[in-house]
Amino acid sequence: MDLTKICKEAVAAKPSIAKAGSNEKNEALKAVAQALDAERDAIKAANDIDVKRAKENNMKPALLDRLTLTDARIDGMIEGLLQLVKLEDPVGEVLGMTKRPNGLTIGKKRVPLGVVAIIYEARPNVTVDAFGLCFKTGNVCILKGGSDALNSTKAIVTIIKDALTGVAFNPDVISLIGECSHEELKELMRMNDYIDVIIPRGGAGLIKSVVNNATIPVIETGTGNCHIYVDETADFNMALDIIYNAKTQRIGVCNACESLVVHSAVAKEFIPLLVERLKTKDVEIRGDERACEISDYIVTADEADWGTEYLDYIISLRVVDDIDEAISHINRYNTKHSEAIITESYNNANKFLEEIDAACVYVNASTRFTDGFEFGFGAEIGISTQKLHARGPMGLKELTTYKYIIYGNGQVRK
Amino acid sequence: MDLTKICKEAVAAKPSIAKAGSNEKNEALKAVAQALDAERDAIKAANDIDVKRAKENNMKPALLDRLTLTDARIDGMIEGLLQLVKLEDPVGEVLGMTKRPNGLTIGKKRVPLGVVAIIYEARPNVTVDAFGLCFKTGNVCILKGGSDALNSTKAIVTIIKDALTGVAFNPDVISLIGECSHEELKELMRMNDYIDVIIPRGGAGLIKSVVNNATIPVIETGTGNCHIYVDETADFNMALDIIYNAKTQRIGVCNACESLVVHSAVAKEFIPLLVERLKTKDVEIRGDERACEISDYIVTADEADWGTEYLDYIISLRVVDDIDEAISHINRYNTKHSEAIITESYNNANKFLEEIDAACVYVNASTRFTDGFEFGFGAEIGISTQKLHARGPMGLKELTTYKYIIYGNGQVRK
Numbered sequence: 001m002d003l004t005k006i007c008k009e010a011v012a013a014k015p016s017i018a019k020a021g022s023n024e025k026n027e028a029l030k031a032v033a034q035a036l037d038a039e040r041d042a043i044k045a046a047n048d049i050d051v052k053r054a055k056e057n058n059m060k061p062a063l064l065d066r067l068t069l070t071d072a073r074i075d076g077m078i079e080g081l082l083q084l085v086k087l088e089d090p091v092g093e094v095l096g097m098t099k100r101p102n103g104l105t106i107g108k109k110r111v112p113l114g115v116v117a118i119i120y121e122a123r124p125n126v127t128v129d130a131f132g133l134c135f136k137t138g139n140v141c142i143l144k145g146g147s148d149a150l151n152s153t154k155a156i157v158t159i160i161k162d163a164l165t166g167v168a169f170n171p172d173v174i175s176l177i178g179e180c181s182h183e184e185l186k187e188l189m190r191m192n193d194y195i196d197v198i199i200p201r202g203g204a205g206l207i208k209s210v211v212n213n214a215t216i217p218v219i220e221t222g223t224g225n226c227h228i229y230v231d232e233t234a235d236f237n238m239a240l241d242i243i244y245n246a247k248t249q250r251i252g253v254c255n256a257c258e259s260l261v262v263h264s265a266v267a268k269e270f271i272p273l274l275v276e277r278l279k280t281k282d283v284e285i286r287g288d289e290r291a292c293e294i295s296d297y298i299v300t301a302d303e304a305d306w307g308t309e310y311l312d313y314i315i316s317l318r319v320v321d322d323i324d325e326a327i328s329h330i331n332r333y334n335t336k337h338s339e340a341i342i343t344e345s346y347n348n349a350n351k352f353l354e355e356i357d358a359a360c361v362y363v364n365a366s367t368r369f370t371d372g373f374e375f376g377f378g379a380e381i382g383i384s385t386q387k388l389h390a391r392g393p394m395g396l397k398e399l400t401t402y403k404y405i406i407y408g409n410g411q412v413r414k
Numbered sequence: 415m416d417l418t419k420i421c422k423e424a425v426a427a428k429p430s431i432a433k434a435g436s437n438e439k440n441e442a443l444k445a446v447a448q449a450l451d452a453e454r455d456a457i458k459a460a461n462d463i464d465v466k467r468a469k470e471n472n473m474k475p476a477l478l479d480r481l482t483l484t485d486a487r488i489d490g491m492i493e494g495l496l497q498l499v500k501l502e503d504p505v506g507e508v509l510g511m512t513k514r515p516n517g518l519t520i521g522k523k524r525v526p527l528g529v530v531a532i533i534y535e536a537r538p539n540v541t542v543d544a545f546g547l548c549f550k551t552g553n554v555c556i557l558k559g560g561s562d563a564l565n566s567t568k569a570i571v572t573i574i575k576d577a578l579t580g581v582a583f584n585p586d587v588i589s590l591i592g593e594c595s596h597e598e599l600k601e602l603m604r605m606n607d608y609i610d611v612i613i614p615r616g617g618a619g620l621i622k623s624v625v626n627n628a629t630i631p632v633i634e635t636g637t638g639n640c641h642i643y644v645d646e647t648a649d650f651n652m653a654l655d656i657i658y659n660a661k662t663q664r665i666g667v668c669n670a671c672e673s674l675v676v677h678s679a680v681a682k683e684f685i686p687l688l689v690e691r692l693k694t695k696d697v698e699i700r701g702d703e704r705a706c707e708i709s710d711y712i713v714t715a716d717e718a719d720w721g722t723e724y725l726d727y728i729i730s731l732r733v734v735d736d737i738d739e740a741i742s743h744i745n746r747y748n749t750k751h752s753e754a755i756i757t758e759s760y761n762n763a764n765k766f767l768e769e770i771d772a773a774c775v776y777v778n779a780s781t782r783f784t785d786g787f788e789f790g791f792g793a794e795i796g797i798s799t800q801k802l803h804a805r806g807p808m809g810l811k812e813l814t815t816y817k818y819i820i821y822g823n824g825q826v827r828k
Contacts (some may be wrong), residue, residue, distance in 0.1 A: 015745075015769060100790060104779055113801050114771065192625070196801045211606070215626050217634075217802040238824040245826035331429075353819045355429060357528065365518055365822025374827070375818075376514060387527050387610045387815040388631040389803040401801040404789075405767045408779025410652045412659035413788070 001180045003187055007194035010115045010140045013172035018112050018138045020169075022089035025136060028167050033081040035163035036128065036156070040074050046155035047124060054122075054148050062252070066123045067149055077128040084132045087378045090397045091138045094405075105407040110400045112138030114196035117188065119210055121202040122146030127156045130201070131174050133381050137399040142195065144177040144185065146202075154178065189214035201382055204309075219389060219398075221382030224254035224337035225309045226367040229326045229352070231343035232263040236270055238364060239342040240277045246340070246366040248281045252311050254383060255338050255370040259306065259316040261326045264290065267319045271295055278315065287317040306333040323348050327355045334358055336385050338367040359385060359392035415594045417601060421608035424529045424554045427586035432526050432552045434583075436503035439550060442581050447495040449577035450542065450570070454488050460569035461538060468536075468562050476666070480537045481563055491542040498550045501792045504811045505552045508819075519821040524814045526552030528610035531602065533624060535616040536560030541570045544615070545588050547795050551813040556609065558591040558599065560616075568592065603628035615796055618723075633803060633812075635796030638668035638751035639723045640781040643740045643766065645757035646677040650684055652778060653756040654691045660754070660780040662695045666725050668797060669752050669784040673720065673730040675740045678704065681733045685709055692729065701731040720747040737762050741769050748772055750799050752781040773799060773806035 017025075036043070047069040054064055090110055097107035116139045118130045127145055134141035145153040153176060161171035177188065189198060192215055199219045200210040207222050228246060230239045246257035262270055271294045278285060279297065286301035298317065305316040306329075320326045330339050340362035341352040349363045360370045370393060372380025377395025384390045390398035431439075450457070461483040468478055504524055511521035530553045532544045541559055548555035559567040567590060575585035591602065603612060606629055613633045614624040621636050642660060644653045660671035676684055685708045692699060693711065700715035712731065719730040720743075734740045744753055754776035755766040763777045774784045784807060786794025791809025798804045804812035 014771075019769065098790060100788070104783060106789060190626075211629050212604075217631070217800055219802070220631075235824075241824065241826055249827055355433065357428075358817065360818040360820060362820045363822060365820055365825040366827050368827035369518060369820065369825065370818075374514070375520060376512060386631055388633070391815055392818050401805055403772065404774040404784075404806050406774060406776045406779060406783065408777060410649075410655065411779040411783065412655055413663055413780050413782035 001178065001184055003177070003180075003184060003191065006142060006175050006177065007115070007191050009172040010142055010175055011194050013140050013170045014114055016170040017135065017140055017173045018091075020138065022091075025089065025138070026085045028164060028169050029081050029085050029132060029135060031167045032131075032160050032163040033078045035159050035166075036074065036078050036081075039159045040071065043069060043074060043152065043155050043159070044071075047152040049151045050122075050124075050149050057148075059148065063122065066121075067152075069124055069152060073125055077125050080129055081132045084136045084379060087136065087396060089136065090400050095402060102411050103409065104411050107405045107407075108402050109405050110397070111403050113399060113401050115140045115142060115194060116399065117142040117144070117195045117198045117216070119144045119185075119198065119200045119202075119206065120146065121206060122148035124149045124152035124156060126201060127153050128160070130381070131160055133379055133396065133399060135173065137396050139399060140173045142175050142177065142188075144180075144188070147179060150178060186213045189216060192216050199382060217388075219382070219384055219394070220386040221394075222254060222337070222385040223309050223335045224256070224367075224370075224383070224385070225258050225307060225333060225335045226255060226338045226340075227259045227261055227330045227334060228257050228340045228342065228367065229261040229323075229330065230263060230266065230270060231323065231326075231341055231345060231348050232265040233344040233348065234266065234270075234342040235344060236273060239270070240273060242340065242342060242364070242366045243274065244277050244281075246368050247278065247283060247315050248313070249366075249368055251313060253368075254309075255367050256311070257315065257340075257367050258309050259318070259333070261318050261320055261329055262291070263323075263326070264319050264321050267291070268294055271298075271317075282313055284314045285317050286314065288319060290319040291317045309335070323351060327352065331355075331357050336387075337383065338362065338370040340365060340367050359383070415592060415598055417591070417594075417598060417605065420556060420589050420591065421529070421605050423586040424556055424589055425608050427554050427584045428528055430584040431549065431554055431587045432505075434552065436505075439503065439552070440499045442578060442583050443495050443499050443546060443549060445581045446545075446574050446577040447492045449573050449580075450488065450492050450495075453573045454485065456573070457483060457488060457566065457569050458485075461566040463565045464536075464538075464563050473562065477536065480535075481566075483538055483566060487539055491539050494543055495546045498546045498793060501550065501810060503550065504814050509816060516825050517823065518825050521819045521821075522816050523819050524811070525817050527813060527815050529554045529556060529608060530813065531556040531558070531609045531612045531630070533558045533599075533612065533614045533616075533620065534560065535620060536562035538563045538566035538570060540615060541567050542574070544795070545574055547793055547810065547813060549587065551810050553813060554587045556589050556591065556602075558594075558602070561593060564592060600627045603630060606630050613796060631802075633796070633798055633808070634800040635808075636668060636751070636799045637723050637749045638670070638781075638784075638797070638799070639672050639721060639747060639749045640669060640752045640754075641673045641675055641744045641748060642671050642754045642756065642781065643675040643737075643744065644677060644680065644684060645737065645740075645755055645759060645762050646679040647758040647762065648677075648680065648684075648756040649758060650687060653684070654687060656754065656756060656778070656780045657688065658691050658695075660782050661692065661697060661729050662727070663780075663782055665727060667782075668723075669781050670725070671729065671754075671781050672723050673732070673747070675732050675734055675743055676705070677737075677740070678733050678735050681705070682708055685712075685731070696727055698728045699731050700728065702733060704733040705731045723749070737765060741766065745769075745771050750801075751797065752776065752784040754779060754781050773797070
């Protein structure tokens, strides 16, 4: 695996995609969508090899499901590209222009990031998704998918490259890192001379490995230990509906609720109703001492529970004496993803919005809305839990940077 | 050195500064400015110890100069804080708010980054500067200055902490990492649980060490191998004035010009004039073969010259046959800092602005303008040469991030 060669080809391809107009990029995306449709048998055949091997290796059912490409999933990949065609191209927008006293006119213009490396797991559909988002925003992408999906990913990347060549586009705007050792992957994460940004998409282990090893700037997407705080003025029915939605509508996602905080003034009245509602989905509740005293259904939480993203039918529950205690508990244990308060109090709503440190802070709504599509971005590359560059759902704009363009007429510095 | 203790105190101090209003922060900055003025003898006494030791250790004159605190430099530090008081506080600005079809109102609000670690060299005045910028933007700062300036830095931080205590502010919003080993410093750079961002301020070696060792997101500030391209349509006098300014007005700075690119159609006429002008400051010119043929004054450049940031009275010179060759040369060797074209051609000006990959791209102006003050930001923490988060001069806004604040009335996800 000649990583330097791949990186150099990616850098060489940058101008072709950076300069391309929106129409040209959209036509290419349509051509790729058509090619994926025409070649779906080849994709499925390659995927069959991966799936067969995964079964032999006793891959877990949830992972096997994500690995498997059905016609419906291929339709989804194609539909995703066609949706991107309809979205506005953020590249080239001038975000502002000022004239300085010396006559210099300074503009701030949105431009592609450059070369974006995306490291993901054995989910072949991410290949098309990541390519589409990078391509639409004028970026070259270097993809490294999970090795269990290598045949599927290779087939997809070959189809994309051929389709691009077919519309006279440089196929090096996408490249795939095939089989490579851990050492080679670490080397990739340190190729600052060629790669501008690295985005891990996947579980906590993958993200941690990239954060720990990369010297290239990383956009950390990630884990969500999301809380809902039921204030003493909460509307109980609203609180129950929101908690039920945020915990059980889809359990394996980062914006699901993992922990509840309830004001002590309403705990005795509210917690039995909560138990009743969550029982309907067999949700295990792990509570602190005061919560356990209120209901026998609740089991005792230990310290580790407060910091755990269960991704399961389990939720932790803490009783607090005021909103300050709620806020400090949440800020201590959260992953800076999404937090909600259920309240009828103007002051407490504002206090919570102000003082909670998270990408998305909600009043009277489910944390499940933290999502690029729900936010109206039309696309999503991930949800950032770091503070640099982008925070929360990342759409097309978050795959761009800016440069200053400065118009002078001979100015020199005094 | 108990780094974890310092980090925990910094995290605990976050709410106090994040919540503080602009008036409160400005009053505290004024109190710090007054205290620095009142305690200037203590600062100078501490600095004398550092300077004496540095002289004994044969510190280079340029570094010794930066280490030494005169009354004028202390005035400069104080004046810097008072300037910050006058600037608008970026924290709390709502950058936009949209209403989604389901009734959710989603706002994007500017908030502090949190805990910012700044690692710098033996320049005690950076201590006050870094503190002021972080404080004004609601951030807690952890400072690690060069060990040669430790007495000065300690004295300054003590004065700042006492002044903050005096106006009933939590003094833990600033902390200093004193003497510590390289291993401890590396440990600090990996304290992702406590520190949100790390900013190295200093030479290329310091920056590289932070980029290579940190797992905390880094804002890379930095080196500038800045080019000026003299197009075939350039106004020669303008070109000479701009080059003279960009190369010689201040040689040790990152926005100084280090390399020239000249169109072959004007090389024979322009280069002798260039030599004549740069000779007045004894600037050594290292040129390619064609440049050397034009003037005996020019010495032969080798491959390393094209990528060198001299920070000295030296400049490299390359002759090219068209603007495409100029652009690809610059994009290959630049550090993505600041690049300029001198041209009278509308098309070439636009092409250069479009295709050069750098934080700041100029037409007909000196690269020396890449600076937070010159850009009208009123302050500067550094010049970013990376693409994530901030690019080019970073002022107060670049020391903030955002969070989404979402107003609902019971919405759950379908």
